Amino acid sequence: xxxxxxxxxxxxxxxxxxxxxxxxxxxxxxxxxxxxxxxxxxxxxxxxxxxxxxxxxxxxxxxxxxxxx
Numbered sequence: 001x002x003x004x005x006x007x008x009x010x011x012x013x014x015x016x017x018x019x020x021x022x023x024x025x026x027x028x029x030x031x032x033x034x035x036x037x038x039x040x041x042x043x044x045x046x047x048x049x050x051x052x053x054x055x056x057x058x059x060x061x062x063x064x065x066x067x068x069x
Contacts, residue, residue: 022060026059026060029055029058029059030055030059032052032055033052033055033056035052036052037052038050038051038052039055039058041058
């Protein structure tokens, strides 16, 4: 039996993939907003339709401000 109840650190590849998935979701949400389309999310045990004006509230802040120059 484990004495330490902490979750082990994620392997580097898993962290990289998770970051790419988060970026893809972010881009998809922004695409919906630009197109004026709502998105459906799961909230408090039910499906909720989020209007385009509220989509920015769903976005997680970016972890780092990377400039691609």
